Amino acid sequence: MSRSIRDDIPATPVPDEMPVLARGRHRTPAQGACFMEYTALLAGERFTDAPRCVDEELAAVLRGANDRLSDADRPLLVPLLGRAIGLGIGRPPPGPRGLGRAAARYRREVAAPYQRAAARLCRDVTHRFVASLGGPPPRAPRAWSGRRGELAQVFWDSMGEPAAPATSREFVLRLLERLSVLHECYERAVDDLRATRTEAAGPVPAAGGGHGT
Numbered sequence: 001m002s003r004s005i006r007d008d009i010p011a012t013p014v015p016d017e018m019p020v021l022a023r024g025r026h027r028t029p030a031q032g033a034c035f036m037e038y039t040a041l042l043a044g045e046r047f048t049d050a051p052r053c054v055d056e057e058l059a060a061v062l063r064g065a066n067d068r069l070s071d072a073d074r075p076l077l078v079p080l081l082g083r084a085i086g087l088g089i090g091r092p093p094p095g096p097r098g099l100g101r102a103a104a105r106y107r108r109e110v111a112a113p114y115q116r117a118a119a120r121l122c123r124d125v126t127h128r129f130v131a132s133l134g135g136p137p138p139r140a141p142r143a144w145s146g147r148r149g150e151l152a153q154v155f156w157d158s159m160g161e162p163a164a165p166a167t168s169r170e171f172v173l174r175l176l177e178r179l180s181v182l183h184e185c186y187e188r189a190v191d192d193l194r195a196t197r198t199e200a201a202g203p204v205p206a207a208g209g210g211h212g213t
Contacts, residue, residue: 021074023067025049035066035077043085055088057122057151073172087186089117126151128185
């Protein structure tokens with residue numbers, strides 16, 4: 001009979017009142033919850049796998065980790081639950097669309113500053129994460145633009161460095177360790193980003209409760 005990584009690492013038990021971590025998206029908590037859906041509940045948001053309280057790039061990595069782990073090993077993610085809350089740039093409220101003046105002003109004064117701050121955060125986290133590993137994976141770009149999907153790509157490319165895990169146990173151990181490192185990089189980058197904003201520009205809004213609040 002095969003052994004899961006859980007035979008060697010004690011997992012934090014899931015409270016009876018909360019859904020069980022499961023692969024994929026779910027319609028209701030009664031069907032289970034992926035890591036990000038669980039995070040949304042902990043943050044007091046609606047049941048979704050894309051909660052507003054977490055940076056989109058970090059959420060993408062965590063969804064991928066949730067789905068890559070087996071049912072037996074997925075509970076090992078429980079100690080990380082809640083840590084991502086507040087790690088990001090608070091998303092702007094919905095605004096007018098179209099070609100009118102109101103929509104143009106919204107894009108210029110609300111959406112654009114958010115996009116610049118989010119891209120800056122992504123670049124900073126990517127640099128920190130790569131530095132923590134001692135250098136970029138061979139396939140990683142030399143410079144990061146902060147474009148969507150870039151950080152997640154670097155993270156998963158790094159899982160094969162310095163050599164691909166030889167066993168599923170090694171993969172799980174590496175994944176858990178690098179997820180913790182990624183959270184640390186986000187925590188430091190968010191703190192620095194908020195600290196360097198001038199009073200005239202106003203504080204960087206938190207993405208939700210949790211870190212930095």
